Amino acid sequence: MTAQVIDGKAFAAEVRGKVAEHVKRLKDKHDLVPGLAVVLVGEDPASQVYVRSKGKQTTEVGMKSVEHKLDVDTSEADLLALIDKLNKDESIHGILVQLPLPKHLDEDLVINSIDPAKDVDGFHISNVGLLGTGQKSMVPCTPLGCLMMLREHHGSLSGMDAVVIGRSNIVGKPMAQLLLGDSCTVTIAHSRTKDLADVVRRADIVVAAVGRPEMVPGDWIKEGATVIDVGINRIEKDDGKTKLVGDVDYASCEERAGAITPVPGGVGPMTIACLLANTLTAACRANGIEEPEGLTA
Numbered sequence: 001m002t003a004q005v006i007d008g009k010a011f012a013a014e015v016r017g018k019v020a021e022h023v024k025r026l027k028d029k030h031d032l033v034p035g036l037a038v039v040l041v042g043e044d045p046a047s048q049v050y051v052r053s054k055g056k057q058t059t060e061v062g063m064k065s066v067e068h069k070l071d072v073d074t075s076e077a078d079l080l081a082l083i084d085k086l087n088k089d090e091s092i093h094g095i096l097v098q099l100p101l102p103k104h105l106d107e108d109l110v111i112n113s114i115d116p117a118k119d120v121d122g123f124h125i126s127n128v129g130l131l132g133t134g135q136k137s138m139v140p141c142t143p144l145g146c147l148m149m150l151r152e153h154h155g156s157l158s159g160m161d162a163v164v165i166g167r168s169n170i171v172g173k174p175m176a177q178l179l180l181g182d183s184c185t186v187t188i189a190h191s192r193t194k195d196l197a198d199v200v201r202r203a204d205i206v207v208a209a210v211g212r213p214e215m216v217p218g219d220w221i222k223e224g225a226t227v228i229d230v231g232i233n234r235i236e237k238d239d240g241k242t243k244l245v246g247d248v249d250y251a252s253c254e255e256r257a258g259a260i261t262p263v264p265g266g267v268g269p270m271t272i273a274c275l276l277a278n279t280l281t282a283a284c285r286a287n288g289i290e291e292p293e294g295l296t297a
């Protein structure tokens with residue numbers, strides 16, 4: 001079998017189109033412009049690329065985009081003071097603090113100081129708890145983007161065997177919650193999992209979120225399974241140039257899978273589209289306006 005390629009880039013453009021329509025309606029009917037603030041501490045070059053593309057796509061859908069770039073040695077007190085200011089700013093509906101933070105800053109403390117209603121990453125403990133108990137929340141962007149692609153491809157996910165490789169708070173765990181919410185039978189695998197190959201071989205849906213270049217080979221994939229590759233790894237090619245690869249070995253997985261997301265052009269663009277969708281949702285909720293359908297879990 002040669003897999004159908006799930007075109008995350010095209011799907012993300014569709015999602016952004018829907019967001020843009022709703023943003024226009026908010027402006028026309030309610031004189032409301034959703035605002036997103038992105039906070040970047042330090043100068044990690046990869047993070048800077050994301051921050052730039054987020055900013056560009058935010059203004060393209062008609063939202064307000066604000067970027068705060070802070071020195072790598074910014075104190076925790078100064079960062080918390082900025083978050084407090086953004087929490088109180090009525091023109092800002094979404095706040096994203098780019099992770100990872102420099103080591104001297106307490107990531108949990110910083111994230112939990114964001115107003116949960118503005119926590120468009122869905123990382124605040126309130127949102128994590130709401131998601132875990134099946135209540136309305138802000139849903140983390142990367143898992144949400146993966147879920148949207150899976151629903152689009154399969155319709156219903158009910159009863160499917162899903163294996164999530166990786167148990168991070170930002171991808172693996174919320175992904176597992178969302179799949180459970182859609183009635184999959186979910187297994188979360190991680191670095192201590194025994195016989196990972198056999199665990200993955202059971203799966204109708206494989207979500208790889210590990211951060212190890214091309215670690216999942218095609219012979220772990222059940223014939224016809226759907227493979228969602230979250231990994232973003234920059235590796236050096238033979239000619240000394242670098243390229244982006246995922247956590248699955250695309251060439252061999254494509255031969256066995258029924259459907260697969262490419263890297264780049266898969267999960268990444270959906271993550272940013274979902275960030276914009278979450279910002280729109282937050283702006284609607286903050287103003288008591290009915291939120292658009294189909295843009296959250």
Ligand SMILES: NC(=O)C1=CN([C@@H]2O[C@H](COP(=O)(O)OP(=O)(O)OC[C@H]3O[C@@H](n4cnc5c(N)ncnc54)[C@H](OP(=O)(O)O)[C@@H]3O)[C@@H](O)[C@H]2O)C=CC1
Binds near residue numbers: 231
């Ligand atoms: N496309 C996108 O939008 C995004 C992509 N990413 C990418 O996704 C990947 C994962 O990110 P993130 O979740 O933050 O990563 P983390 O490093 O936080 O988590 C990685 C997980 O993989 C597990 N793991 C490590 N080695 C193995 C192994 N050999 N076998 C099985 N499991 C293993 C770890 O297990 P343990 O817990 O036991 O250590 C851990 O749970 C990265 O490549 C990242 O760049 C991340 C966010 C968004």
Ligand SMILES: Nc1nc(=O)c2c([nH]1)NC[C@@H]1CN(c3ccc(C(=O)N[C@@H](CCC(=O)O)C(=O)O)cc3)C=[N+]21
Binds near residue numbers: 097142244265
């Ligand atoms: N608070 C926080 N929230 C995040 O959501 C968050 C974060 N911190 N820290 C870093 C990770 C990583 N991440 C990506 C988003 C988009 C692409 C993306 O669009 N990638 C393109 C390629 C980009 C390129 O060419 O470099 C693609 O896959 O096609 C990748 C990675 C969000 N993250």
